[in-house]
Amino acid sequence: MLKLLKYLKPFAISLVVVIALFFIQALAELYLPTLMSDIVNNGIVKNDTNYIMNIGKIMILVALGDAVCVVIANFIGSKVAVALGRNLRDILFKKAERFSLHEFDKVGTASMITRTTNDIIQVQQVLVMIMRMMISAPLMCIGGIIMAVHKDAKLSIIFAVALPFLLIAIGIFLLKGLPYFRIMQKKLDKLNLVTREGLTGIRVIRAFNRINSEKKKFKEANLDIRDTGLTVNRIMAGMMPIMMFTLSATQLAVVWFGGLRIDSGHMQVGDMMAFIQYAMQIMFSFLMMAIMFVMIPRAEASAIRIDEVLKMDPEIVDAKEVKSAEGKRGYVEFRDVTFSYPGAEQPAINNISFSAKPGEITAIIGGTGSGKSTLINLIPRFYDVTAGSVIIDGLDVREMSQKILRTKIGFVPQKAVLFTGTINDNIRYGKADASLEEIEKAAEVAQASEFISNMKEGFESVIAQGGNNVSGGQKQRLSIARALVRRPEIYVFDDSFSALDFKTDAKLRAALKSETKESTVLIVAQRVSTVMDADRIIVLDEGKIEAIGNHKELLNTCDVYREIVYSQLSEEELA
Template structure:
């Protein structure tokens, strides 16, 4: 929590304003009981009406000023807390954007979302509370004790019995609450994870009649969250009755012993009334502090989770002394590349070597799990190789700035990812400054212009979240158009034609040949028809290169390729 407080330095002037306004408002509130005592002991006892009116006027003025200072404190505290929350969210988002896929997999999207929203809000709310309460309560407590003692030192001994009980109560509550708040945030993670899975996979859930099963999983997590929340709220609910009991018994004791001192002529009635007001202020400040001590553990648990993300440094980062390639052709070279996923027993890719040249299509084919997608993801450095080297235009990708490397690449993922916005916005994701003509040209090459023109708004048609209003093939074609519009040196197609029919697939490949004739194209595919025209076909088997060459060469020499071709010789697809 203290580490995060360093980010409040930029708000130092606003924080000083909060402290000054709080100090001024608290002093005015502390002055009011003294004025009230004077009204009783001087004005009422002596029947001095002008004194009563004059002192009452001062009390009214002090009250108005105290209210004004309280409003100012609330305004500045809210502004600081909300600004601080915005800064932390932005810091988290920017930091997470630099993560490699390994860090994403380690944390999980559901947990990252919870940490960026729920956890930041907990810290933000406690910051607001601390600025308002943690400055006011100590001032009120110390000022109230000093003024109460100055009124009657003997009567102040009543606090010696009440304060240790309150302090012990606060300590016990904090000890119980800290572990529960941490557990509550973990329960929130689990709830978000199941909710996200249920919403994203709703079609699969219904198709397999697993609605009741998913309900059961969600209810289990929901009830676990509820039970933990109830325990937390039980602790918080326990505080107020106990505090009120202690406060009321303290007031009874003050009135009891105060009446005795008044009867003995050792204390004035106005002083007793002022003393009661000060005791209320002291006890209320302790309640405020207890609330702060209850909420701070939850914020600490949230701050710890936020810091876990901020302290997680990306495994993939730009080199200290980057090398910029002068060659812009798009050569891609794999030299004895080996890669394994974290925690995996054996490599996903093992000692792979090949060269992909500009103006040529390099196709990668193989059975499921052969390492095709892993190979492709190593080129833009979504992951780093374990050994060996990948070169782009003669430079090791580890020695290039990531932005420069990825600027050379047009990547079409296996699963088409679209964003909420218009079709034009999604295509321009590849090139922000693309004109409407460039967008239409890319859509035409990607064989998407026909269905786009059928829409009432054309390229300005809105795409729903995750492209819910488009078919799988339409989403794939828009993803391809997004890569085409930036006209990169290297095209990476990760099984990007799987949702297309044979006719559209053939038209698209023909259009791509004309559009990408000077670029390097690396295509991962399942269909032989998609890759048979490639200048170089690499056959992958269990993470290793099982053969390479043209379609005709592999048909003659490579047994694995022959098996793949034989398995696809159907009426619709023939080698």
């Protein structure tokens, strides 16, 4: 929790004002019992009506001042807490945007969402409580003890018994409850993960008739978090009865021993009434702090999880001195590239070397798990190579600015991703200032114009979250249009034609040839028909290059390629 306090620096003036207002409020509340004592001792006992009226007016003014201070302090405090939550969400999101895919894998998407939402809300709520209670409660407690001792030092010995008992009780409950609050947040991560998988994978779940299985999985995660919540609430539930028992016992002791001191002439009635109020203030201060101590452990667990993300340094960062590429525009080269995923026993790709030039189509084909997508992901620097180097326009990608590198690339991922918004918005995602003519041209080349024109609103038709209101092939074509509108130096298609029928695939590749004739094109594909017209085909097998050549050359020289071809095409199609 303390590690996040540095993010309160922009609100330093507001915090000083809040502390000052709560300080004034505490002084006002400590002054009121003394005024009441004076009314009883000097007004009621002496039957002095004027004195009662004068002191009564002062009490009203003090009470009004107290109320105004509390309202303003709570208003400012709430604004600070909400603003801190907003800033932390902003910082966390921007930090996540800079993470490599490895960091995302390490934290997990479900956990990242929990940390950005629920964990920050926990911290935000506790900050509000801290400003409301943790400032005024200690002031009230210390001030109440001082005033009580001033009224009657001997009667104050009661607090020497009650307060240590309360502190020990609170400490025991906190030590038992703290570990469960940390477990709660982890189990909330799991619940979010199960929920997310159940909602995003609903088609697969229904297709395989696994709805009851998913319900069971969700029920288990839900009951798990419920049981942990019940356990921690049972532990903390014992705190309040002990607090109230101690409060009542203290009040009874004050009345009992105070009555004896009044009877012996060592104390006045008004002083005992004031003493009772100070005792109540002291005990309620501890009650407020106990409530705070119940809330702080969970917020502390949340703060630790937030801080974990904030402390994570992105693995992929720009070099201290970035260089400008001076080589041929769109030139791509892999030089002895090896890459291993963290914790993997062997490299995903090993000793890869090839080059791709503008005006050429370079295709990459191979079996499942051969390293095709891994190789492609190294070009926009989603991962950094373990050994060797990826060269773009004559410069190692690690020496380039990530922003400049990625503006050179039109990337179409293996899984087509669309965003909530119109078709126009989704295509314009590739180029923010794209004109309507450019968008229509990109859609036409991507073979998307026909289905877009059949939609009621055309290019203004709304795409649902995740593109759930369009088919897989339509998603792929819109993703391709998004890359085309950018008109980049390098096009990277990561198995981006898999959901298209053969006719659309052929028409799209034909249209792409004229559109991308000045750019470098790299295509990852499973279909032989997609790659057989490429200028260069790279055959991958178990992370290594098996052969490089055109379709005819590889058909005669490469067993792996020949096996893939014969598994997909008939003798008539080959002829």
